Amino acid sequence: MLTTIGIWIAAFLTLSIYSFLYKDNPFYKAAEHIFVGVSAGYWTVYLWFNYALPNLFLPLFRDGNLWYIIPVVVGFMMFAPLIPKVSWLVRIPLTFTMGISMSLFILQIVQGDLLPQLQATFLPLTGIPPFQVFSNILIILGVIFTLIYFYFSKPHKGALGVAAKIGIWFMMVSFGAHFGYTVMARISLLIGRVFFLLHDWLRII
């Protein structure tokens, strides 16, 4: 019974949002605001139970680890801008999180991205079928020409200009392919909703 009501609610909300395609209207607006409210509530609850509680408040209040006063205080400084006099305090949580995340960024980009991706570009050109050689050369040149396009301290003239232009062509093929994939993704989402309406709600398929 409850599930049936749930399905009807879901179907109603789905159709309300689709009504936007015809034109903006109160049903859409209501559904959109409900969406924002529900998801904000959802995230608050989840962050509380999964981030703040286990990483800050449980160690502090349950385990009595007083060191955890530091991050709790730092966290609350996020609200400093509400009091103009001490609004600069917001910089402390900001710089703390940035210090940690920026250094992890650097380490992981070098370890996880740059070194392995460079290594993966050292492609073999001998002892493989001719078409594979051609593809490998294309990858190597494609990476180099794309990098040349992003070379900013020389004007793109002469040989450099040609290389940069080829770099753009590679990027355009890649963007086109990506666009194709995006169309695919969006259509899939629509299929998912239509499937819900036809299968779960109307039960005609």
Next chain:
Amino acid sequence: MCISLFDMFLIFLILVKGISVNAYDTPNDDGSSVTVSWESDIPYSSILILRSEQKDGVFEPICEARVGRNDYQDTLIVRGTFYYYQIKAMTDEGEIISAITGPTVASVQVFNTGRLNIFVAIIILFAAILFYISRAKREKLFIRKIPALAAMDEAIGRATEMGKPVLYVPGIMDIDDPQTIASMSILAKVAEKTAAYGTTLYVPTARAMAMSMAQQVVKEAATKVGRPDWYIADNIRYLTDDQFGYVSGVDGIMLREKPATNFYLGVFYAESLILAETGHSTGAIQIAGTAMPDQLPFFVAACDYTLLGEELYAASAYLSQEPVQLGSLKGQDLGKLIFIFVILAGVIAGIVGFQGFYNLFISVH
């Protein structure tokens, strides 16, 4: 000591098929573990790892390892103590015991040598960037023209002629994101231009802190060009943190105010398409830029000019002409040259069969 027939059979098995064990101080750790590894030609159903502090002492089981594994990290040790290991495998043909290996002692390493290549790479990149930053303070560095930026003036001029406003969307992430930082310095220039022409500028934001930063940036720009009266705080508004709420808010501005020029510079996700499509349908000139590779295709397809990836950072350096930004951009360029060189070297190393060069780049151990 008398050796039974069964024991002899076991020894025979060990000699013929054999299971060999090796124990060593786990490399690059703080001396808290010993790694035991084994090889076996015989299929086994389980492996029991035994440990003792004396070679002829009693070997006690410390762990049962899963099938398919061929090593185990013993972390239940006392640093500085010598240990002997032995393993017992259960096979279809009965139990086999390996020879004893050891003594092994765990010790502290001060530097993780497995990460030496990462260390060197970071040092090289840091040095390149810092070198050019310091140089840029002394001399002016050249940065090439970026086409999308040349179009910026024209686009703002067009809005002025038409008497319509300009819309600037600084992405949906907060000011701790590098792209938002870059977007803010581009905003400063856009604000200077619009203020000088007296054109209205709307900057809706998705984060409260981004709003206060944008207000500051725009206010300063207006003062700089001598038009402090032009600045209206209410045009730079925080809408909502929510992605879709934000997009429909921005769409609303586009449909109501019909801006002649739209800028989308910063971090974008799925909303990039909705923004670009709606903007296109209102007939605005659109200039976009993001370092989110997944969103670039829509901007390229639906906007008139797009700053691709790193160009967003370059644009902010180009416009600000600050030595720090120009210098680090030049440093990044050196990084790219190094990459190209390394790629070519790697390919040549492959052709001449020099595997060592390839191995230098292994970052996982």
Next chain:
Amino acid sequence: MHFFDRIAKIDRRIIFLLIGLAVIIPLIAPLGLPVDITAPVKSVYDRIEAMPEGSIVVVSIDYDPGSEAELYPATLAFLDHCFRKNHKVYMMGLWAPGITLGNIAFQEIAPKYNKEYGIDYINVGYKPGGAVMLLTLGRNVADVVATDYQGLPIDSFPLGRMVKNSRDMDLVMTFSAGDPGILHWIIYFNARFGTPIAGATTAISAPRQYPYLSSGQLLGLLGGLKGAAEYETLVGRVDRATAGMDSQSIAHVVIVLFIIMGNIILVWEHRRKK
């Protein structure tokens, strides 16, 4: 007004309507086009086939309802395959809503193979913190996972006791819709610990993964609903991804026709100006 002028200024609601029909009609009246198999999908399938029974597969549900349509069918097909091969599934999620979706998937598949919670599969819940969390997880699972998703001590489950660090994980399969997700698994988890990573992503983020496929940092990839349909075909389970493929095909054709139409108009406008 010329015909092309009228087409060029076509009300976009007509385009919307055509897209809607292109999706709805094939769902009601299927064409049954066969699904081809691509290499990145095949390599995920092959790995699951090749692993010895009882291997531990970490399944990370890194999506939310926004991408459910693309990734949930893949989740079902993959779990089905794991259970059929008697692998153990250790589920977690980098996205909070993923846990609920993962549990719904378990409820759908586990009874079919008589799999028991805590022994054959477990859900350790949402693990926030992205990169930092993954680095901790690989080093020592207990630092991140104290309980399962219901808050029961992890050590009270046999499967919970088996997974101590990255070395106990034979494969990580991430169902990823964005950030944090597959990229974190690759550049943090695989880079630091070497555990093989496979993934299913939304079609949007699939192209971005190809550099990692070719470098071997990523074992295999199911891209979007099509990837799910391929996996369904491989495991012989005709379900909603396969059912959606006809609509997918027709809708793509309609969009390609739009593009062609747009370009005919472009050429025509060009001629007229001359």
Next chain:
Amino acid sequence: MKRTLPLTIVLGCGIFMLIAFFVPVRWFQDASQTLQTWYLGVIAFFVFIGIFNLVRINVLKIQHKRRDWQFSIFLLIFLAGMLLAGFIGGPDGTVFLYLFQHFQIPLSATMFSLLAFFVASAAFRAFRARNPEATLLLIAAVLVMIGRVPIGVWIWKGFPSLVEWIMSVPNTAAKRGIIFGIDLGLISMALRVILGIERSYMGGKD
């Protein structure tokens, strides 16, 4: 104080984490672990402040009876409902999950699926072969769109392998080049932030 303290924090945390990566000594590892735990706790507040702002702006909207203020009431009611369900029943409580399953799932899935319509209309209006670059983009897009779905195979058997080649050769090359560029940009930005050279994110002059 207002500037030096934050700059010291970012420098200290950043440099320490960088060093700790290379030094396996226990003290370093434990300290870096603790910092990371704190980090996880603190970032939750970033979202809390966002939600706080959301509530504030909607309450203001209702108070001042701004355009569409009635809808803000819906927003606040559902927000409150979700919070009550979550904090009383817990994140695995029946009511919370019910709301999740029958409101959150359909709404968010439908919102994203709206993009299918926009992508079609963008394809029609914006996707034109104005110059060689745009033409390349267009051809690649059409090939992928047709070649990636079953109807492509039906049209021509070679489509899937052609698309796979586009994906793993030109696409991989360009993506890799773009990623290298973005990575360099990020590293240099991160370095500048840690060293306090880049401080615009702090805003303000004092």
